[in-house]
Amino acid sequence: MEDLDLDKQINELISVACGEKKADLVIKNGKILNVFTKELMSGDIAIFDGYIAGIGSYDGEEVIDAEGKIICPGLIDAHIHIESTMLSPEEFAKAVIPHGTTAVVTDPHEIANVAGEDGLAYMITCSKNLPLDVFYMLPSCVPSTPLDEAGATLGAVELDKFYKCERILGLAELMDSYATIRNDPAIISKIESALTHKRIVDGHAPGLTGRDLNAYVAAGVASDHECSTFEEALEKLTLGQWIMIREGTAARNLQALLPLFDDKYTDRCMLVTDDIHPETLCDSGHIDFIIKEAVKAGKSPYNAVKMASYNAASYFGMRDRGAIAPGYIADLIIVSDLAKFEVEKVFKSGILVAENGALTVEIPHVSCDDEKYGRVLHSFNLKELTPEDFSLKEKGANKRVIKLLPGELLTEELIVPSNLDNKEAEFKHFVKAPGVETDKDIIKVALIERHKDTGHIGIGFLNGYGLQYGAIASSVAHDSHNLIVAGTNDADMALAANVVRDIEGGIAIAADGKVLSVLPLPIGGLMTNTKIDDVNAMLTNMKVQARKLGVSEGIDPFMTLSFAALPVIPRLRILTKGVVDVVTQSIVPVLFD
Incomplete structure (x- = not known):
């Protein structure tokens, strides 16, 4: 039939x-x-x-x-984590469709790290029948590295069964490049499975170069979205990889990669947001914003639109979208002109779905069955925390500090005198924990395992965040999404962390023994069914409070903090087992002689 x-x-x-x-x-x-x-x-x-x-x-x-008017193909985000928007799939669709996005390719490794196969099933089910095509890449690294403690482990066997879904396009960003180029059997089996199913393999290898990069590409990894310099992108492009130009909330690489918009390179490049917060979506836009910025910088709008539509479709083997031509799906946008690129109308499969920034169709709510997706909705398994849990037991004359870099996901190593002889001291009416030096922008950071109640708590120090008082806690901590908390004193750190624990996921700010604000994220501790405008209003208010507590203007208080726990981007990160050197994939002492 x-x-x-x-x-x-x-x-x-x-x-x-x-x-x-x-x-x-x-x-x-x-x-x-x-x-x-x-x-x-x-x-x-x-x-x-x-x-x-x-x-x-x-x-x-x-x-x-x-x-x-100008009529363009619908826009495609070639790499995004919907969970990072903090929105459920349906609320995400409502947010991006008016910006001309008609398809996204998402890697659900955030929810998979929390709830495994149940998390994948939830995302696939809840993104059905939307006026937005949601395609998936299967998470390649759950957990991201063997040192990480996630809520689940997904191997080739667990992933293989999902390839029967036509919306599964391949294997998502292969973050553990270290294991890949060393022929790790678990990684190689996932690559072989994807290639056997004739699917594509995405990459994630910041800074990888030379023979190691050759080995990574030879393994079958077809793309990369972690390039932060043109030189890095050119080396990978020269070896045959497709380059995804990323402009998200915390990681913004567009300016550095603008040369890729030139005719010589454009046919192998795509536009992506990777991780984007509600504030960015509300204030700037989605893929349409990247096009605007590229055109503003003097780049060809024709190249930019092609990179945002046809190139992505070609890379993923979607032969029937990404262009305006006979036989193609009628995913179209009408814009005011190519310079301003204001999206006026959006058509999905020939139906008008948005006009002048507003949806013209209803998106029905998809209920999440508590019994079926209990692991997604009840993802916390953690005892109540005390200030003593945040005390550092190590000793040494030197202190190793994770140094954040504004606008980058990369971190650096900072070595300073330990200064741990000081007892907790009053600072105005706030308290500073031993080792915290707010005048040098050095605070404490901790990552608490929250999936299996192992009791593991990694403790370190953070520079570049700017916090002067209180603490900020979040269950969004890439990629295993344990409970991260940064603070100037142990009491406020425990208070903020316990609030997030009690609501089973979210973000909390505390200072001077008081809870200042809370954003609940009940879906895996990552997402909410709340409307984007309401989420954005809460986040905006919380960012104002974070700034008042000292968080630097060049730092996103929540997204930047969340990436402090990602052990696949150099140089130092915080894990539940301590501070990890990403290059050597080893736990290193926070204090040492």
């Missing part, structure tokens, strides 16, 4: 293309951006049953006049 329906659809599409049958919808008088020739062309766009039948002169049951 399905074959008969397909034959009928093709026959009717041909009839519309030939002019023998009226189109469902015709868009007239606009200029069409052709991603194949990178020029504007004239002609009516005839749409039938969700597909483009032809471009030329057509009649339709409905006609839309696009006089003076």
Whole structure:
């Protein structure tokens, strides 16, 4: 029956293309951006049953006049973690569709690290039937490295069963490049599984170069989204990798990678956001914002749009989207002009789904069955914490500090005198823990295992965050999403951490023994069904409070902190077992002689 329906659809599409049958919808008088020739062309766009039948002169049951406007293919985010938006799939869709996004390729490794296969099943189920195509890459590193403690472990056997879903496009960012180039059997089996299923393998290898990079590419890794310099991107591009140009909330690489928008490189590049917060979506936009910024910097809008649509579709093997041409899915956007790139109308499969920044269709709420997804909704298994849990037991003359870098995910190692002889001292009416030197921007950071109640708590020091008083705790701590807390004193750290524990996930700010604000994230400790405007309002208020407590302007108080726990990006990170040197993949002492 399905074959008969397909034959009928093709026959009717041909009839519309030939002019023998009226189109469902015709868009007239606009200029069409052709991603194949990178020029504007004239002609009516005839749409039938969700597909483009032809471009030329057509009649339709409905006609839309696009006089003076530009018509572009719908935009595709080639690499994003929906969980990082803190929004459920349906609320995420509501947020990005008005910006012209008609498809995303997401790696659900955040929820997978919390709830394993249940987390994957939740995301796949809750993103069905949206006016946004949500494709998936299967998480390659759950946990991200053997040193990390996640809520689940996903090997090749667990992942293999998911390839039967047509929305699974491949194996997501292979973050453990260290293990990959050393022929780790668990990693290699995942790559082999993806390639056997004729799927693609995404990469994640910041700073990898030379023979190690050759080995990584030879393993079958086809792309990278971690390039922070043009030189790094060029080396990877030269070896055949596709480059994903990232402009998110904490990691912003667009300016450094602008040369990739030139004709010489553009055919192998895509646009991605990776990790993006509600504030960025509300204030700046999504992929449309990256296009605007590139054009503003003097780059070709034709190249930018192609990178944001056709290139992504080509890379992932989606032959029926990413362009305005006969036989392609009618995912279209109408923009004011190529310079301002203001999205005025969005069509998904030929249906108007957004106009002037607002949805024109209803997105039904997808209920999350507590019994079926209990592991997703009840993800905390952790005893109540005390200030004593945050005391550092090590001794030594020198203190190893994790140094944050504004606008980057990379960190550096900072060595200073230990200064741990001081007892807790009053600072105004706040207290500083031993080793904390707020005048030098050095505070305490801890990561508490929260999935299996192991009692493991890693403790270290953080520089570049700016906090002067109190503590900030979050269950969003990439990628295993244990409970991270940064603070100037142990009492406030325990208070903020316990608040997050009690609400089973979220963000909390505490100072001087008082809870200042809380954002609940009940879905895996990562997401909420709350509307984006409400989430953004709460986050904005919390960021104001974080700034008042001293957090630096160049630092995102929550996203930057969350990445302090990611043990696959150099140089130092905090884990539940202590501070890890990412380059050597070893736990290093915080205090040493």
